[in-house]
Amino acid sequence: MATVSLESKTFDKFPDVVGRHDDTNYLNHDHSITSWLFTLDHKRIGLLYLVTITLMFLLGGALAGAIRLELLTPKGDFLTADTYNKAFTAHGIIMLFFFLIPSIPAVLGNFLVPLMIGAKDVAFPRLNLLSYYLYFAGSVIALTALLLGGVDTGWTFYTPFSSTYSNSYVIVMAVGLFVVGFSSILTGLNFIITVHRMRCPGLTWFRLPLFIWSIYATSVVQLVYIMILPSLGVTSEVIATFSRKNVFGYHIIAFSSIAIAVFGFIVWAHHMFTTGISPYAAMVFSLLTFSVAIPSGIKVFSWLATMYGGSISFDTPMIYAFGFLGLFTIGGLTGLFLSTLGTDIHLHDTYFIVAHFHYIMVGGAIMGYMAGIHYWWPKITGKMYSEFWGKLSAGITFIGFNFTFFPQFILGYLGMPRRYYEYPDEFQVLNVFSTAGASILAIGYSMPLFYMTYSFFFGEKANSNPYGGSTLEWTNTTSPPSPHNFEQTPVVTEEPYHYHGKEAAVVSH
Amino acid sequence: MFEEFKWLPDQASTVAPEVDMLMLFIVVVTVVITALVGALTLGFAIAFRRKSESYIPAPWFGCIPLEIGWTLIPVGICLVMFSWGVKVYSNIVIPPADAMELYAVGRQWMWKIQHPEGQREINALHVPIGRPVKVTLTSEDVIHCFSIPAFRVKQDVVPGRYSSLWFQATKAGTYQLFCSEYCGTEHSRMIGKVIVMEEADYQKWLSEGAESGQALQGRKLYTKLQCVTCHTGNAEAKAPNLEGIYRKHIPISHIDGVKIKDGTKVFADDSYIRESILYPNAKVAAGWESIMPTYQGLVTEEELLQVIAYIKSLNQGQTPPRTEETPTPATIQNKVPNKEVN
Numbered sequence: 030m031a032t033v034s035l036e037s038k039t040f041d042k043f044p045d046v047v048g049r050h051d052d053t054n055y056l057n058h059d060h061s062i063t064s065w066l067f068t069l070d071h072k073r074i075g076l077l078y079l080v081t082i083t084l085m086f087l088l089g090g091a092l093a094g095a096i097r098l099e100l101l102t103p104k105g106d107f108l109t110a111d112t113y114n115k116a117f118t119a120h121g122i123i124m125l126f127f128f129l130i131p132s133i134p135a136v137l138g139n140f141l142v143p144l145m146i147g148a149k150d151v152a153f154p155r156l157n158l159l160s161y162y163l164y165f166a167g168s169v170i171a172l173t174a175l176l177l178g179g180v181d182t183g184w185t186f187y188t189p190f191s192s193t194y195s196n197s198y199v200i201v202m203a204v205g206l207f208v209v210g211f212s213s214i215l216t217g218l219n220f221i222i223t224v225h226r227m228r229c230p231g232l233t234w235f236r237l238p239l240f241i242w243s244i245y246a247t248s249v250v251q252l253v254y255i256m257i258l259p260s261l262g263v264t265s266e267v268i269a270t271f272s273r274k275n276v277f278g279y280h281i282i283a284f285s286s287i288a289i290a291v292f293g294f295i296v297w298a299h300h301m302f303t304t305g306i307s308p309y310a311a312m313v314f315s316l317l318t319f320s321v322a323i324p325s326g327i328k329v330f331s332w333l334a335t336m337y338g339g340s341i342s343f344d345t346p347m348i349y350a351f352g353f354l355g356l357f358t359i360g361g362l363t364g365l366f367l368s369t370l371g372t373d374i375h376l377h378d379t380y381f382i383v384a385h386f387h388y389i390m391v392g393g394a395i396m397g398y399m400a401g402i403h404y405w406w407p408k409i410t411g412k413m414y415s416e417f418w419g420k421l422s423a424g425i426t427f428i429g430f431n432f433t434f435f436p437q438f439i440l441g442y443l444g445m446p447r448r449y450y451e452y453p454d455e456f457q458v459l460n461v462f463s464t465a466g467a468s469i470l471a472i473g474y475s476m477p478l479f480y481m482t483y484s485f486f487f488g489e490k491a492n493s494n495p496y497g498g499s500t501l502e503w504t505n506t507t508s509p510p511s512p513h514n515f516e517q518t519p520v521v522t523e524e525p526y527h528y529h530g531k532e533a534a535v536v537s538h
Numbered sequence: 539m540f541e542e543f544k545w546l547p548d549q550a551s552t553v554a555p556e557v558d559m560l561m562l563f564i565v566v567v568t569v570v571i572t573a574l575v576g577a578l579t580l581g582f583a584i585a586f587r588r589k590s591e592s593y594i595p596a597p598w599f600g601c602i603p604l605e606i607g608w609t610l611i612p613v614g615i616c617l618v619m620f621s622w623g624v625k626v627y628s629n630i631v632i633p634p635a636d637a638m639e640l641y642a643v644g645r646q647w648m649w650k651i652q653h654p655e656g657q658r659e660i661n662a663l664h665v666p667i668g669r670p671v672k673v674t675l676t677s678e679d680v681i682h683c684f685s686i687p688a689f690r691v692k693q694d695v696v697p698g699r700y701s702s703l704w705f706q707a708t709k710a711g712t713y714q715l716f717c718s719e720y721c722g723t724e725h726s727r728m729i730g731k732v733i734v735m736e737e738a739d740y741q742k743w744l745s746e747g748a749e750s751g752q753a754l755q756g757r758k759l760y761t762k763l764q765c766v767t768c769h770t771g772n773a774e775a776k777a778p779n780l781e782g783i784y785r786k787h788i789p790i791s792h793i794d795g796v797k798i799k800d801g802t803k804v805f806a807d808d809s810y811i812r813e814s815i816l817y818p819n820a821k822v823a824a825g826w827e828s829i830m831p832t833y834q835g836l837v838t839e840e841e842l843l844q845v846i847a848y849i850k851s852l853n854q855g856q857t858p859p860r861t862e863e864t865p866t867p868a869t870i871q872n873k874v875p876n877k878e879v880n
Contacts, residue, residue, distance in 0.1 A: 110723050183720045189697060190680035190722060194646070272586070275597045278605060303683065304694045305701040308631055312624055319616040323609060329575060330608040336582040339595050343587070351579060358575045362568040369619045371560045371626025375690040378683060378718040442561070443547045444687025446718035449726035453714060455542035529597040 054411065054509040069154035070512060074161050075139035076409070082128050082136065083478075085168060089123035090474060092116050097433075097467040100460045105451050113450040114181040115197070121184030122202065125256070126209055127168055129394055133259030135164070135216060137401045138244045140409060142220055144502035144510065145238050147229025147519040152222040160215040167209025174201035183448060217248035229501070231521035235283070238500045238525045239265035239276060242283040246290040256390050257357075258286060260397020261328055264350050264357075267400050268332050270498045271347035272339030275526040278331040285324030292321045302370060303377045311370055318368035325361050329354065344496060345419030349400035352427040356392025360385060363438065381441025384434045392430050399423070399477065406481065407495045408502055411509040412488030418480040426473030432466025499526050550709040550734065551689035556626045558690075563622065567615060630691060633704035637670035641752075641843045644675065644682035644695040647724035649715065652843055655744045656751040661730030663715060665707055666740035672704040674808060678839050683719035686732055694719055700809045707734040756848025759841055761858055763833065771857030777830060778823045781857060784811075784850040789824040800824075811846050 055072045065073060095116050099107045108116065139157065143150050151157050174180060180202045182191040191199050224237070224245050243262025247255045269276045276282060298306060298314040332354065341347070363385045366372045376382065407413055436459040445456045452460070494503040502510070505519040549555060586595075640663070641652040651659045665671050675684050677697040684703065685692040693703035717728035735743060760766055768777035778788075787803040788810075804810055804821050813820050815837065818830035837845070 110726070114720075114723065114725070181722070187681055187720070190720075194680050194722060272595070273588075274595050275599065277598055278600045281600070281605060303692050305696065305699075308627070311627070315623060316620055319620055322616055323612055326612045327605070327609060331605075333575070333578050333582065334598065334601070334604070336579070336586060338598060339582075339586050340588045340590075340593050341583055341586050343583070351583070354579055355576065358572055362571055365568060365616070365619060366561070366564050369560065369564060369623035371557055371623040371630065372564065373623075374627065374630050374692050375557050375561075375687065377692060378685070379687075439545070443544070444685075444714065444716070446685065446716045446726075448720040451726045453542075453729075455544060458540060458543040528594050 053511065054507065055512045056411070056509050058512050067158070069150070069158055071139050071143050071151050071154065071157060072409075072510065072514075074157055075136050077161055078131060078135040078139060078164070081165065081168065082131055085123050085127040086474075089120050089128055090471065092120035092123070094467065094471060096120060097464040099450065100452070101464045103452050103454050103457050103460075108450075110450045111181060114183075114448070115175075115179035117448060118180050118183050119175055122171065122180070122206070124390075125184060126206055127164075127171065129256045129390055130213055131164060131216075132394070132398045133263060133401060134213070134220070134244060134247055134255075135160075137240075137263070137398075137405060138216070138220060138259065141405065141502060142223055142241065142244060143227070144408075144506065144514055145241055145500050146224065146227060146232055147501050147505070147515065147521065148223065148227035149513050149515070151219050152226055153219050156215055157219055160212045160219070163212035163215065164209055167205045167207075167212060170205030170208060171202055174198040174205060177201065220244055220248040229519045229521060232501075232519075233521075235280065236521055236524050237283075239269075239279070239282055239286075240500075243286050246286040249290060256394050257397075258289060260353060260357075260394045260401075261286060261289075263397045263401035263404070264332065264353055265328075266498075266500070267346045267350040267404050268335050269526045270404070270496050271344060271350070272336050272341050273497060273528050274335055274339040275524070275528065276331070277334035277337075278327070279524070279526075282328055282331050285327050288324040289321060292317065292324070296321060299368060299373075302373050315368055315370045315373075318364075322361065322365065322368070325357075329358060329361075343420075345414070345416055345423060346400045346404035346496070348420050348423040349396055349403060352423055352430075353393060353396035353400055355427070356388050356396055356430060360388030360393050363388065375444075376441055378446055379441035380437040380445045380447055383447050384437035384441060387434045387437075392434070395474075396426070399426070402477070402481075404496065405502075406484070407491030408508050408510070410485050410488070411491055411507075412484045413491050413495065414477075414484035414488055415480050418476060422473055422476035422480075424473075425469060425476065429466055429469030429471070429473045433463050433470050434466070436460075436462040436466070499528060548688035548709070548711070548713060550707055550711060550713055551686075551691070552706040552708055553626070553630050554688070554690045554708075556629060560622055560626050564619060567619075631703075633672045633702070634670045634706075637672035637704050638666075640665070640671060640673045641847075642673050642675050642684060642695070643678060643839045643843070644684065644717065644721075644728070645678040646680065646722050647717070647728040649684070649717070649728070649730050650840060652752055652840065652847075653744065654752045654847060656755065657744055661715070663730065663732045664740060664743055665732065665734055666737045667707050667710055667734055668737065670704055670706045672702055674700050674702045674843070676700050676839050676843075680721050681719050682717045682721050682728065685716045685718040686713060687716070688713035688732070692718060700812065707732075710734050710736060752844055752847040753851040754848075756844035756846070756851075757858065759837070759845050760848055761860070763837065763845075765845070766858055766860045768830070769857065770860065771855070776827075778826055779857070780849050781852050781854050784852075790821045791824040791826075792822040792828065793820065795819055795828070808846050811849055812842055815842060815845065 055070055065077070068074060095108060096113070099105065099113055105113070139151070177198050179197055180195075180199055181197045182195050182199060186199065186203070224241060228237070240262035243258050243265070247258045265276055265282055296314060296318045298310060299318040302311050302315075363381070366376055366381065367385060403414070403419055440456055440459045440463075443456065445452055491508045493507050495508075496503075498504070501519050501521070506515050549558060639654060642663070643650045649661050649663075651663050657664070673684065675693060675695040676699065677695045679697060681697065682695040683692060684695050686705065689705040689707065691703050691705050693701050695701060711734055713732040713734070715730040715732050717725060721728065768775065769780050771779045771781055783806050786806050788806050790798070790802055790804050792798065810821065815833045818832055819828055822828045
């Protein structure tokens, strides 16, 4: 007990339940290139994804930078109209299909699903490696389309523009997306079967960590909402751990993930209120869209109730989770303007839409992803990153994000259409704000590249459970885990987030 | 850059204040909820910050009344927003019966507007103040979107079909007309001006410059394209009499060459007339042979609007006599009608 004090470093706050061992782990048991490229280890495949999607994120981010720079002034000056159109198309395609969709499921999901359910690997390790190479092949084809001259249709590929009128590499890009689609379908399939068949003894469905519930819901229903669902799972884990408390309303949170997935399936026409669909269809889809708001709200309130009465520490993952909470709340609530028919007509296809989905998919999803990467980094690498730089980057990202995207809500209400290369003068002030914010955001997003990479090589060693997590990947294996995850197959005897009644463990340290 | 800046968009139509009032309601609700979530997050973070490493908080698994509350209250709020939204939406999409009609054709990258009085304009739309205006929209190429933020209205413009929107301007002035559906290279230059004028100014503007009314332009096409050869409106007719059919329910016998139940009727609106000119086989009037050739590729979307305007104006006994100097449609009769591929 005496060794634990507030002044001690983060990684010493909690006892090393498994024992720090410097023997072989999944990172160092084989250093050859082929052992990485042909690995069947879910953890190594997760890292392959991490490296690849980070590269794609940098490319998508650079394109966003070019877009924001062009929009600094009302007249076109930095890019040509065609280049601009190709830039926003490429930005959308890369960020959606090659970053957001695979981000949490393919990186964190691959690493964590077997660890969190006490399994040695996913159900089909070879299929898992195939999924990675499908992703890789899809990326190569998509990048080829860009290098050949790009695509100017927008990521939505509306016909007849994309089929008849566009003179760009639509077919090549479509093939790339087709291939990468199979990657996420196969990964989803793999996770579903893994969760069904490979849970360790005693790990019943309602003892599963909420991250697993989110990943499971995402795998079953592959839709627009798959970009945010995994972040909701990460947030549940992070808030529980850093409040050192069970998640309030565990069952409701698990079911609300399923509800969001199911409702998400039947709201597609909410993008089509101005297309001339029947007004009755519009009303039905408006009502269905509101139904997504309810489980989302329940989650937010349940997280607040989890914090209530907790013992909250402010480590980097928690700061990112706070950021997530703020941006997801704003992003979700601004969705109400768009599910309401009377206001959607005016706001549709304007910058209000751009702001709204960036709050959800960039604010929400990436904040959640960053929270997750920081939370599990010690487990993935066995190293601690700098808390100072971590918190700083979370703060800068949060400020830069709001600076970039909040003005766009007003721009949209004022009527500025999206996908405009030039715009009337009256919109300039807010565009300047937005571009200025984007440069702050770029700094916030770039910082982890440096301090995380640094920590990978030079960081202090992490013990098995530096943040006092309660799930199997923290309590039953080392950091980083051995190639086969667990020395002994874990046996689960209680619900997750079971901190209460654990005083003994901490005191005995 | 700061001179032109404004916080609120112009409010220049009858529905604009309704949309803004609804908008304000949702802003208030969302700001209150955001403030609540923000305050609770910060408050809890401070009040329950970790004070001792050994302290394990008591668990809290759930609280049924609380959970019912934060489910049902949002449901109630959503239902209010939904119903209010539907009410405003109905006002936005359902035009009054007495609305004056205008026509707009979108193409990469311009708007071409026709007035029934014969005025035609590009990237400009002159309308009178205080009268409901219904704009019928179509596209010659890709999907566009006809959007006037100051009126809070917006409608996609889809090739191969007619859509429409309506508004009633309340304030004279010049407002932005945007294409708000991405349509290619110069999408951002597919913008125009809506000029709202006092009724007297509008009438003056209408009387300037138009050679002939839209229907009269259509009448010329009616003889030039030899519609009149078969649709003679008298006993020798090989095709139905078009006098007075506009917005009537017409009995039809075949759909795409397939015989259908007797007594089936079709509403002869703009879309039906357009379809019958381009795909004569699609819905054939009962009692007539399907002998009409397709006019695909022979008539532009703008000309179609003129022909429709003419048919709309065609009253009892007004079908013009056939002029002999123009060739009969026999030259184009061999073309096989086929459905649009794109």
